[in-house]
Amino acid sequence: MEVEIPKVYSPESIETYWAREWVERKLYRPADNAAGPSFCLVIPPPNITGSLHMGHMLEHTEIDIFMRWRRMSGDNVLWVPGTDHASIATQMIVEREIGREALPDLAPGPDAARVWQREGQRLRIEMGREKFLERCWQWKEANGGTIRRQMERLGASVDWTRERFTMDPSYGQAVIETFVRLYEEGLIYRAQYIVNWCPRCMTALSDLEVVHEERQGKLWFIRYPLEDSSGFVTVATTRPETMLGDTAVAVNPTDARYSNLIGRSVKLPLLDRVIPIVADEFVDPAFGTGAVKVTPAHDPNDFALALRHNLPRIAVIDAKAQMTDAAGPYRGLDRYKARDAVLHDLADRGLLEKTLDHALSIGTCQRCKTVVEPLVSLQWFMKMAPLAEPALAAVKDGRIRIQPESGLKKYVNWMENIHDWCISRQLWWGHRIPAWYCDACNEVIVSRKDPASCPKCQSHQLRADQDVLDTWFSSALWPFATLGWPEPTQDLARFYPNNLMIMGEDILFFWGARMIMMGLKLTEEVPFRALYVHALVRDAERQKMSKTKGNVLNPLEVTAKYGTDAVRFALAISAAPGTDIAFSEDKVESYRAFANKIWNAGRFILMNLDRQPASARKALAMALEPAPELGFAGVVENHGTNHAQAELAHRWIFSRLAAVTAEMNESLADFRFHEAAYSIYHFFWHELCDWYLEWVKPEIAQPAPETRASSAWINLMLVFKSSLHLLHPFMPFITEELSRRLPGAESSSSISLSKFSLVGARAEDSVSEKEFEELRALVVAARNAKAERGLQREKPSAQVASDDRRLLALFRDCQEAILRLAGLEALNFTHGRLPSDAERIAVGASTDLRLFHETKVDAEAERARLEKEKSKIEQSLAQARRQLENQEFV
């Protein structure tokens, strides 16, 4: 009776089935008192705002491969899943949704989105904090599940019972604890300082959230008349509207052109304010005119310069990027309108000397792309230098291994140039800053619990801080807060420090660096022992995938089309460390073909197994259960086929299996996913399928004569099973499905919980490998010769001649396989070499082959081919000779 197995592998139903099964059985929840060493990784929590994209899929694939590999290698593995509340991103999305509900008739598009955003922002303030937060939570409930469903479908072997969210109540406790502790240590402070301000989002931003863009701008040269009207100083600026806030002009103290002006004053045009000329090293004499207008309230450099010279700050631009009252006649104008007006008025007065084109880099808001305005404002900051020092040391002394090296270099470079971090955000969705202000005595109270009264003056007039923390502040606690910190939980004891972190290089500073700093500070331990920085997924043209470009591939769509296993494999085999991945459907297609190949190999084996007598099948199942520590099973019975021939292939494949296992272990330990993937791909297809299965075909087609399993079958099953195990971290679904269909696996255990390596090093057998290579070379030479002579249609006879008696005997023993695989009719064997005529084909160093055939060969073509071959051989001969004549080489 034939087993019904479809010829073409269709992953859809199989993958969805196992995906659900794995979750329902809580397969990846580590046992509470397991013996093995623990291995823990916490997921880089995706933002609840987004559905997963190809970058996530790469990340989850790499993590999952690693975790499955560790789990199958005996570790007690925990992969903690979860999501991030993404303060600013979520707030924007919810605002936009509210805006859209209010204005449902707009045709969707970028313009509408802008209008919705503005309207939503207005409505948010109207509806108030509490109601708005309610909407955010609703949104989270509705959308957070998408990520989980996607991850389940991708087969991520996470422990869902430990799923966390950065705004879980207990997580919030960790955030408050952190803030209070760092405040008490003086590492968090509140100050008036110049910050990056987004006038659209109406919040401060950290330096990292400002994206610099190269833009073509202008450099305007403006004349500032000297106070005594004895002339003027010309300054160059890219932002003329800020001149209204100028409180000085600065020149370099060594600049001879201006040395007589230092200490004198100019009259600020348009406002007629008298401001001093100061000398400061910061000024580059070579740039512009060598004289700089100083606007302390709207330029970070000028802010610092003003501090050095005790200059006043005059804010002329407000939080909405409109001119303030201090801007005099320009008050109320938008900053760009004000620029035009200022330029116009300066030109009118003959004070605009000239205008040059000037490329400049301009800061924009990461979220909304609005040009950021540097503004002085009262914010919370974190001192970074004291945190960076140990974070740098931990990496330099190897307590944390960062790979690849490019990631490490970036990390070091960033850490060495670190600035204080503005952590407060004028947003609502997020962790509230645990600070209160006493109206009576101006005391600032930072506390773990809501204070009832001011500890200093007992006043009850306390105002809670309205701001929330930068999302990355809470994310920085992720490796330990997910495990229960600050409580001394069992999970923390077992799984902290995490063993590994895998993330994209785009968040190395946002997140990776900050986790290390916070981990070291708060837990006095590294948060993780290794950090692997993975590449970006780009499209086939190496373009960054983005919605606006329309080149985004949705993982679920690609997965539905080709199967998760194929997509995972395509990603893994493309993931060479340090380089971005050009991802295309073509690639996925070829690994779908690989999945199909695996499927058919399984189908072939199962079909043949089915033809075996029931008694033999039963015996085989028993022989395989429990799975023995593998190696070549030893005896191969002689069922008509030649003993040596049968045994050789088995010995060879076991040896190869051992080698591939070792290779994969080595590659994976070093995060070289592409190498490990390639090893198993090549082994499975081009060794197991192309040679081993072909070789043993006749052998396994034989019905077993007795009621015991033939060792050929035992070997075959063991080899196939081992291969599935090696493949499993990469292609979890198809391997789970096939392994369940094999005999001896009736038990309900999943392949994902069994051993990665079933074959020990004792299977290594260099003699068999070498012998098999000789045979393979002979077969390939015969095939080549046939194809080159246009003999593919016929089955020629052949003569094999070798002066190596041992080889000759081997060939004779394996005659049947050679004839079958090379497509030859008959072989005869001669000791010695063949005469050197055109028909002689060299096989290796000591063997010749000759074909006897009917079809005439194209003599001219053959001659050309041989000439070419000759020159090739001569070349390598010459090289070998050079080397051998070379004393140093020898």
Add this chain to the structure above:
RNA sequence: GGGCGGUUAGCUCAGCCGGUCAGAGCGUCUGCCUUACAAGCAGAAGGUCAUCCGUUCGAUCCGGAUACCGCCCACCA
């Protein structure tokens, strides 16, 4: 301005410690529906490993320079 990476077959890319590495997939060409797989099988063609200069007995690999391409950081008005 600072830092980092890339340049290998028509295309997309591997190639860790310098000498059996000049490789894979896709594409192209030839022959095969061989009783697991045409999403397959057996073959073939195709490369001065960007350029120049060093180190070395020997360089795709190490060092330097150049030319393109790309990324990250950056308080140069």
